[in-house]
Amino acid sequence: MICHFATLFDQNYLSRGLCLIESLDRVLNNSYSLYILALDENVVDYFAKHKRDNITVLTLSQLEGFYPELSAAKNNRSKVEYYFTLSPILPLYILENFKDCDRITTLDSDIYFYATPAEIFSSYDKDAVLITPHDFSSRLQDLARYGKYNVSFQSFPNTINGLSVLKDWKEKCITWCYDYQDEKTGYYADQKYLDDWQQNFDHVKSIDLKTCGRAPWNISDTAITVSNDSFLIGNKPLIYYHFHSLRINDRCVTHGLQGYEINGISIGVKKVYSTYILALYKYNKQINQLGDKAVIRININSKSSNILQFILRTEIGAIVLSSKKVLFFNLKIKTNLIRLRNYLKWQN
Structure with missing residues (x-):
C-alpha cells in the first residue's frame, strides 16, 4: 500500500522539509507519495531542480485559484495565520483533485520519522479520520485550553465523511484563524476546532499510540531508550517526533x-x-x-x-x-x- 502524505513550507523551512523527506525515504523505502505545497518561489525552484517521481509540488496560486474564498482570508491576517488557514485547504484540494488518492495524511514539516508509520494506519478502521492528541505531560495540563489536539499529523480518507470534516474545518478557518485565543469562542489558530470533531462527525479517532506525537509538551513523561540505533518507547519503536x-x-x-x-x-x-x-x-x-x-x-x-x-x-x-x-x-x-x-x- 502506498501512503500519501502532504506538507507545506517556505524557504525558511526548506531544510526541515528535506529532513522530513530523508526520514520518509528511510522508513518507507520510497514507497510513498508526497505532496508539497510550496509557499514561495524558492521552494518551487528547488524542487524543479531536484525532481522526484514520488513528489508533487503544488503552488499557492493553484489552491487560491481553486478556492477563491481564500482571497479575503489572505488579506485580513498575518502570513503565519494565513499558513494556519491552509491546514484544511491542502488535504481538501488533494482529495478533490487527485482521485487516485484514497487517503491523505498531512504532516508538519518539522516532523522526523524514526520508524514506519504503518502501525498508525493498521491500528484504525480504513474509514477513520485520524487526529493527534497533544497528550500533555502532567505539569502542562493547563495548555489543553489551546486545544486537545495538535495539527501536526492528521489523516483523512477520501470518503463523504472525510470530505465533510475537511469542508467544515475549511469554512471555520477561513472565517477565523488567528495566532491568539479568542476570548468568546475559545478558538485558537487552526487547532482548537479539532476538539469537537468526535462529537460532530463519524469515525474520528484519536491516535492514542505513545510511539506517535512525541513532542516537547509530552516528552518529559515519556521514557525513550536506545537499542541498536533504534529508539524505543516501552518495547515499541518511536515512530516520529515533532521538533516544535x-x-x-x-x-x-x-x-x-x-x-x-x-x-x-x-x-x-x-x-x-x-x-x-x-x-x-x-x-x-x-x-x-x-x-x-x-x-x-x-x-x-x-x-x-x-x-x-x-x-x-x-x-x-x-x-x-x-x-x-x-x-x-x-x-x-x-x-x-x-x-x-x-x-x-x-x-x-
Whole structure:
C-alpha cells in the first residue's frame, strides 16, 4: 500500500522539509507519495531542480485559484495565520483533485520519522479520520485550553465523511484563524476546532499510540531508550517526533525544551534530538542557509558572533561539534559547567 502524505513550507523551512523527506525515504523505502505545497518561489525552484517521481509540488496560486474564498482570508491576517488557514485547504484540494488518492495524511514539516508509520494506519478502521492528541505531560495540563489536539499529523480518507470534516474545518478557518485565543469562542489558530470533531462527525479517532506525537509538551513523561540505533518507547519503536520550536543558526541550537519546563534531558531524548539536529545542519549547509533568522513564528535568535557568547547568553541549548556530534549544555546544572570548560579549552 502506498501512503500519501502532504506538507507545506517556505524557504525558511526548506531544510526541515528535506529532513522530513530523508526520514520518509528511510522508513518507507520510497514507497510513498508526497505532496508539497510550496509557499514561495524558492521552494518551487528547488524542487524543479531536484525532481522526484514520488513528489508533487503544488503552488499557492493553484489552491487560491481553486478556492477563491481564500482571497479575503489572505488579506485580513498575518502570513503565519494565513499558513494556519491552509491546514484544511491542502488535504481538501488533494482529495478533490487527485482521485487516485484514497487517503491523505498531512504532516508538519518539522516532523522526523524514526520508524514506519504503518502501525498508525493498521491500528484504525480504513474509514477513520485520524487526529493527534497533544497528550500533555502532567505539569502542562493547563495548555489543553489551546486545544486537545495538535495539527501536526492528521489523516483523512477520501470518503463523504472525510470530505465533510475537511469542508467544515475549511469554512471555520477561513472565517477565523488567528495566532491568539479568542476570548468568546475559545478558538485558537487552526487547532482548537479539532476538539469537537468526535462529537460532530463519524469515525474520528484519536491516535492514542505513545510511539506517535512525541513532542516537547509530552516528552518529559515519556521514557525513550536506545537499542541498536533504534529508539524505543516501552518495547515499541518511536515512530516520529515533532521538533516544535527548535531553532538553529550555523552550529548554535536552541531546542526550546526549557519552554516546556524540561531542564534535565535524558540520554534517549538527546540522541533523538542529535539525529535531527545533524540532519538539519547537513541540509542547511547543502542549501547554503545556515540560519533561522527569517522564520516568521517563535523565532528564537540563536545567532551569535561566537559559540561562547551563545552559550553564556542562552544557558540551555546545544552546539554542533562536527557532522557526527552534538553537545547539549545547561549552565543551570553544575556538572555541565565542567564539560563546557573542557570543551572550550579543547577548542582553544
